Amino acid sequence: MTTPFADRLDAAVQRLGNPCLVGLDPHLELLPEEFAVARDPEAPRAERARAVERFLLEVVELAAGKVPAVKPQSAFFERLGADGALAWERVCAAAREAGLLVIGDVKRSDIASTAEAYGRAYLEDAGEARCDAITVNPYLGADSIEPLLEVCRRSGAGLFVLVRTSNPGSALFQHHGEPPLVHLVAREVARWGEGLRGECGLSSVGAVVGATHAGEIGKLRALMPYTPFLVPGYGAQGAGAAETVPSFLGGGRGALVNSSRGILFAARRPEHEGKSWKDAARDALDAMVAEFRALFDAPR
C-alpha cells in the first residue's frame, strides 16, 4: 500500500518549506519562440506535441527539488489529440521521476461507473505516468464522487474537488441558495474526506478554493478543517500571497498555491525583460518560493 496522498503531500510541503504548485498549462499561443512549432497548424501534430513536451520537461527540471508538486492542465494537451496525450504521459512520468507530486488538472465528472473509469485512468492504470491526485467537478453529486474515493482508498491517491473556483463569474451557481451552494459542497467534501485522513491529520480529499475570493476562504476553511486546499488565482489571475493566508493551517501546511502563466510565461512580463524564457521562469519561481517562505517562516 502506497502512503496516502495526504501524508505524501504534507511531507513534501514540510521538507521543501513552501506550498508552491507549478501549473503546467502549455497555452500553445504563449509558448516561447523556441517551441513555436507547437502552435503551427501546418506542422505534423507529433512534432507539435514534442515541442510542448520539451518545454515542459525543462519546466519540470526547474521545479524539481524546489516545490512539492506540479499540476499539468489537460486541456492544452488535448488540443493535440493522441500526440498530446503521449506528451501528457511523458511529462507526468518525468515529474514523478524527478520527485514531484503530480496533480492532474482534468476536472472530470460523470455518473458512477464512468467516474470510476476516470479515476482508474489517471490514478491507477497509467503506470509511471499516473497522477498522485486529480481535480474533479462535484455537480453530479455524492454518488459521482464515491467511486473515486474507493479508487483513492485502494491506490493511495488523492482528489481535489472544485468548491469555489477562481474565475470572475463563479458566483453565478456557486453562491446560489441560502446557505450558498458552495457551503453545501464544502460540507460534503469534508465528509467525503473523513475516511481518507492520513497520519498527518489531513485528508487525501482536497478542495479547490480560489484566492480571488479572499473574504470567503475563512468560512470554507472552517467547514473543511482537515481538507488540503488547492488555491488557484495567485499571480496572473490577480491575487497576492496575502490573500492565500486564510487557506492555510499552521506553519504553511494544508494548502498548495498554484501559479501557471506567472511562471511559465514570466518572460512576457516587463520586470523580466531581456531574460531568456527559462531565466525568467526560474526567477519568477524563486521569487514565489521566497515570498511564501517569508510569509510562514517555515522550516527548510
Place this chain on the structure above:
Amino acid sequence: MTTPFADRLDAAVQRLGNPCLVGLDPHLELLPEEFAVARDPEAPRAERARAVERFLLEVVELAAGKVPAVKPQSAFFERLGADGALAWERVCAAAREAGLLVIGDVKRSDIASTAEAYGRAYLEDAGEARCDAITVNPYLGADSIEPLLEVCRRSGAGLFVLVRTSNPGSALFQHHGEPPLVHLVAREVARWGEGLRGECGLSSVGAVVGATHAGEIGKLRALMPYTPFLVPGYGAQGAGAAETVPSFLGGGRGALVNSSRGILFAARRPEHEGKSWKDAARDALDAMVAEFRALFDAPR
C-alpha cells in the same frame, strides 16, 4: 461556414424518423469475449486500444443510416492513455465518415482560457476526428461557457450543458436552493443558446436532462423552449420511452435519447440469450428505434 449543429441535428432526426443516440461506452470489463484483450493489463496497451476500436467500429456500422448520432464516452478511452486517444480519434472519424453526428461525451469544464482550449480541442482542431458537439459541466458559471459559445459560433458546432443528470444522487446539489439550482442553470442554458439558434428554430446549445427524473422534465422544457435535450437514463439506467416524452417538442423533434449499455452489451441480457453480441446489439437498437418511431409516428 458549416451548417449550425442545431440544423444538422434536426435534419438528421427528421430524415431518420427517430431520436435515438447510441452511447459508445466501451466499459473494458463488459466488452464481448472477442475483444477481451482490451481488459488484459498484461497485453500491450496499443493492442488493447485496437480491440476497443474494432468493437466500436462494428457498432458504428450498426448505427450508420439508422440513428442520427453516436456519443463516445471519453472516460473509457482515457483508461488506455495515448493509445486510447488514438482509438477515440479513429472511432470519431469513422462515425463522421458514416454520416453520423458525433457528440463527444467529455463533460469538460474550466476557467475561460482553458475552456476555450477544450472547445478547440474537440470542436475545431481535431480535423476529421472532430466532434459535432460536446457535453460540458456548468459548475464554474457563465464565463466558463462563453468561450465555448464563441467556438460554436465560428465552427458550427454544438454543446450539451449538464442540467439535470440521470444519476440517483444528482439532486444533492442540483436541487439546492429555492428555486432549485437546476432551474437557474436551465435559464442560463436558454440564454446562452439565444444567439445560436438555427433556421429550424432550435439552438445549438443543448441540455442534458435525465429521463430518470420524469416529473421534472416538463418544467425544464418550459424553461428551455428552443434547447435540444440529450436524455440519458433510458434502458440500462431504468427509464422507459414514455418517461422521455416530455423532453420532446412536436413530432419527436428537439431531443435525443441515449442508450449505451442497453445496446452495446445487449447480449448480456436474458432476452438476447444465445445471440452473438452483434446480433443482440442490432436487435436491441432496432427495438429502440421501433419503439420511438411508434411513440411519435414520425415520418421516415
